[in-house]
Amino acid sequence: MPKHFFFDMDNTLTRSKSPIAPEHEHILVELSGRADVIIVSGSSEENIWSRLTEASTGRYYSLTQNGNRAYDKDRTLIWEHLLNQRQKDAVRRFVTLARVHTPTIVPDENDLLEDRGCQMAFSFISQHADINLKEKFDPDFAKRRKVLADLHEEVEKLANEYDLEITIGGTTNLDIYIKGMNKGYNVRQLVERMSWKFDECVYVGDAIFPGGNDETVIGIIPTHPVKDYHETYDFIADMLGMPRSSYT
Ligand SMILES: [Mg+2]
DSSP states (O other): OOSEEEEOOBTTTBSTTOOOOHHHHHHHHHHHTTSEEEEEOSSOHHHHHHTSOGGGTTTOEEEEGGGTEEEOTTOOEEEEOOOOHHHHHHHHHHHHHHHHHSOOOOSOGGGSEEEOSSOEEEESSOTTSOHHHHHHHOTTSHHHHHHHHHTHHHHHHHHHHHOEEEEEETTTEEEEEETTOSHHHHHHHHHHHTTOOGGGEEEEESOOSTTSTTGGGTTTSOEEEOSSHHHHHHHHHHHHTOOOOOOO
């Protein structure tokens, strides 16, 4: 059994943007008694922690904002890679172009772009829109892939002139952070800092494929793709010799 378990959050530990189910949290807590558990998500730390309960407190490392803010199990800050004002302004200009390219009906204009400090997150229909609406927006990532392909010159400009990287995140988002400082890079940083062995780690995620937001972890540590969070808990339960939770 691996000694260090890294998990994506949305659709890997929980339904997107949703609280963890009690029966699932029980399994994750159990695992954290036997191995290290590290949550790796594009979400902010406030968002991640608000979706866990008291049962999880003090049990997991958190690599938030794609790992650009890292916290210890007791939630003390280990590192952060902040964006500067020039980079944030460039992101705002890019978002304007993306909205012209793919116009959408937006419930709340003020809820589109979230400045998380180390990452800007742009949602095409708004961050806090109804989850059912968000899940229907771009389930196969095709809309967002097209935006990035059609605006490739702008994407390259962000990379070359502003040192920024864009990836597809969550259900409706584009995540923008410092170039190269993606999940893969930050997972590597933590493994090295803790002097863990790379082959004693595993990364579990629902988007470990080209264009997916877990892709950059490929080649850093062993990966275990899952279709959704149900498969994740089956994987852990099997590993711990626990009964699989029923969800049919
Ligand atoms: Mg995911």
